[in-house]
Amino acid sequence: VRAADAGPYAPATLAVAREIQERALAGSGAFDFVESLTVRVGPRMAGTPAARAGHDWAMARFKELGLANVRVEPFTVEGWERGLESAAILSPAPQHLHVTALGYSVATPADGVTGAIARFDTLDDLLSAPDGSLEGKIAFVDKKMARLQDGGGYGQAVVARGRGPSEAARKGALALLIRSIGTDSHRFPHTGTTRYSPDVAAIPAAALSNPDADQLNRLLALGGPVTVRLTLASQAMGPLSDANVMGEIRGRELPEEIVVIAAHLDSWDLGTGALDDGAGVGIVLAAARILKSLPQPPRRTIRFILFGAEELGLVGARAYAAARAGGPSGSKERHQIGTEADFGAGPVITFNADVRPEARPVIDAIGRALSPLGIVPGRGPSSGGPDIGPLATAFGMATAGLGLDGTDYFDYHHTADDTLDKVDPRKLDQSVAAFASFAWLAAESPVGFSPVERTRE
C-alpha cells in the first residue's frame, strides 16, 4: 500500500502542493474577485461595452498580480441583443408567462406571434410530427431536465434549445417555446444559444420558466386549445469586437510548454454572471495569485486565460485556437494540458484527465494529491471544460477535469437569478485549492501530457 505513495513527484514538490491548498483554504480571496467583477462590471454580454469593461477589469487584475505577457487578444463575434420580451396565455385563462429569448433568436413582429400550442414531450417527438402539422401553431417542447450532481441532465435537454427552432420551422411552426433547461421551480426562464439551420426560415424561439411550463401543461390538460402570444424584440447586432484576456507565469525550465487554467469572462445579460462564470474567473485569479507567490516558478508556463464570448458559441476559444493552430511557425509553444472552471462555485468533487498513456501515473499522483480536499476520481476522460475543447482539438492538448459540484448549478444557470448571493466563499476557496495545486503539479510534471490521439470531437 505504501508503494502507492511512491510516485513521479519529489516530496518537496508535493509539499508545495499541500502548502498551496492550505493557503487557499485559509482564504483565497476568490470571492472578492467575483464580487468585484459582478459589481463593477455587472452583466457582460460578448461584444458590448460591458464586455470591454470586463477586459479592462481583467487586465488590471492580471497586472496587479504581476503576471507576465498580460494581453488582450481581440476577435470578432456576431453580436445579439435581447430587447423586450413577453408572452401571455390569451385563452382559456389569460395570464402572463415568464419567457426569455434563446440567444440569437430572431424577433417577432412588434405585435407578437399568436397561435395555439402544439406540445411535445421531447424534440424527437416533434421530429415525428407530420410535415406541415404545425402550421399556424406555436410548438412547445416540454423536456424536463434531470438534477444530477455532474450536470449529466443537461445534454439530453439542451438539444431542444439548439435544434428545436429549425426543426419546428420545418413542420410549419410560427415559433418555438421550450421548457427551460434548468432544475429550479422558480419563474426564471433560462436562456442559452440556439442555432438556426440555413435551409429553413428562422422562427422566434424562447424558453419558459419551469413553473410556466407546468402551468401551460395544466391548461392543455383541460382539453381545449391554448392560445399564446409571444413577443420578442431581439436583434442581431452584426460583427462586434470582443477579446480573450490572459497572463502567465513563465516556466523556469520549459517555458514553451503551456498549462492552461481557464474560465470565461463573458456572461449572459440576464443575471450578473456570478456562477457562470464569475466564479470561474475568481478561481483562476485567486489560483494565479497563490502560484505567483511561490518561492520559485514551476517548470512549465502556466497560462491563465479568460475567454470571451463563450456563451455565444466558444467564439473566443475558437479564435485562440485558430490563431495558433498551424499558425506563425515562429512560436515553439506546445499546449500540454488545460482545464477550465465553468460549472459554478464549487466545491471540486472529482478529478479526471485525458492524457497520453505515458502520463497516466502523473495523473494518478495528482489525484492522490487532491484527495485531501475530498476529491475522488471522476468517471471516464474529461473534456476539460467548454473552452478547452477547441484547444484540445487544435493542439492535441491533454485535458483535465476538476469536476465541480453542480447539484444546484442549473437552478441559476443562464437566468436573472445568477447573482453573487448564490456564491459560497468557502466552497470557492476549496475550488481554488484544487485548481491551483493541480496547476502546480501539472506544470512540475516530469513527463509531458500531450499530444493526445483523439477521434475528432
Place this chain on the structure above:
Amino acid sequence: VRAADAGPYAPATLAVAREIQERALAGSGAFDFVESLTVRVGPRMAGTPAARAGHDWAMARFKELGLANVRVEPFTVEGWERGLESAAILSPAPQHLHVTALGYSVATPADGVTGAIARFDTLDDLLSAPDGSLEGKIAFVDKKMARLQDGGGYGQAVVARGRGPSEAARKGALALLIRSIGTDSHRFPHTGTTRYSPDVAAIPAAALSNPDADQLNRLLALGGPVTVRLTLASQAMGPLSDANVMGEIRGRELPEEIVVIAAHLDSWDLGTGALDDGAGVGIVLAAARILKSLPQPPRRTIRFILFGAEELGLVGARAYAAARAGGPSGSKERHQIGTEADFGAGPVITFNADVRPEARPVIDAIGRALSPLGIVPGRGPSSGGPDIGPLATAFGMATAGLGLDGTDYFDYHHTADDTLDKVDPRKLDQSVAAFASFAWLAAESPVGFSPVERTRE
C-alpha cells in the same frame, strides 16, 4: 389531569371533530381547489375581468357543495393597473434592476425618472433626513425583513411600503425604492399597496428584489454616486366593480349566530396567487365540503366568505362590515366569531382567540381538540386574519387565529413566484383539518363568543 378533559363539549361532539380531522387528513381535496382556481382563473386582481371569472368560479364551487344562501355581494374598488416597469443602474456600472411598482403607485414619465440614490436603513432614518435633502434624488429604504415562523418580521418592514412614498416626497425625492418586504434571495420584487398622504405630491414607488437591493448596496459602497433610472407605466383605473362571494351551512338551533370562515379570492397580478390566497380559498372550500357532509348541521350557522379586493386594502371586508353594521334592522344576525386562512398553505401550528371571558373555557377545549394535529396555543389574542379585522371592529365579533407556519411564506408573498408548485397538498390537508374542526366546535359551542370589548384597532 383527567379533569382537564372534562369540558364544555359532549363526547359525541368531540368525536365529530376527530372524524372531521381524520377525513381531512386522508385527503381533503383542498389542493384541487387551489389548482382549479389558479389554472382556470389565474391571477385575479380586484376589479378586473379575471376577478369576475373568480367570482363565477367561486359561485359554481359553493353551489356544487350544496351550500345555502350562495351569493355575490358587489362593492366598488379603486382599480389600478401595473403596466410595464423597469429600472436600471446607469452608473457607475450599467445593469438592470428587478423592480415592481407598489400597488397604487403613480407612473413615471414615459422616459422614467433618473436620480442619484439616497439610501436609508429604515423609514425612521429617512424621516430624520433634513427637509429638501432628497431634491432630485431617488430615496432607497433598505430595511431587511426578518424570517420568523409567525410572520413577525412583516410589520417592522412594511411601514416603509405604506408611508415611505409620501415621506420621501416630503423631503423632495423624485421617487422611492424600497427593499422588498420578503425573505428570499431571488430576483423577484414583492409588491403590495402603498398609501399616499393627500397633503404631498404622489411620487412613483417600487420595490427592488433582495439581490438587487444587495447589489445596489455594493455599488453604493464603492463611494461614488449611483444613478438609477426607474420607469413605471402604472395607472389608476377609477372605481371598478368587485365582490365578495359567500355561502353557508345554516345552523340547526341558532341560525342567526354566525361563525365566519374566510379567505380572500383576489390576488396580485404578478403570480397566480396560489399561496396568497388560493391556499386559503382551498382550505375554506374543502372545510365546507366536509362540514356540509356531516349527518347534522351544527347549532350555529357557518358562513364561508371569500372576500374580494383584500390586496387593495381590505375593501371587500370593509364593504361587508359597512353593509351590516348598524344596517337594516330587519336582520337579527349576530357574528359570533371569525377566522381567515391567509398565510399560505400550512400546516396550522398555533391556535389562539380573542373572545369574551365567558367563552375562554370553550376556546381551551377547542385548543385541546386541535392538539392531535400538532397545534399548540399561540401567544396573546389573535386578530383572526386581515379581512376579519373590519368585522371584529364593526360587530364586536370574537376572533380566532389558526396560525399557519409562515417560515417560507414571505419567500413568495406578492411575487411572480407565488405559483402552485409552492403548495404542498399534505400540509394543506392538515390546515383543512384544523379549520373545519374549529368551525364545527365553534358552531357547537354551548356559549357565545361575542361581543368582545376592544380598544379600537
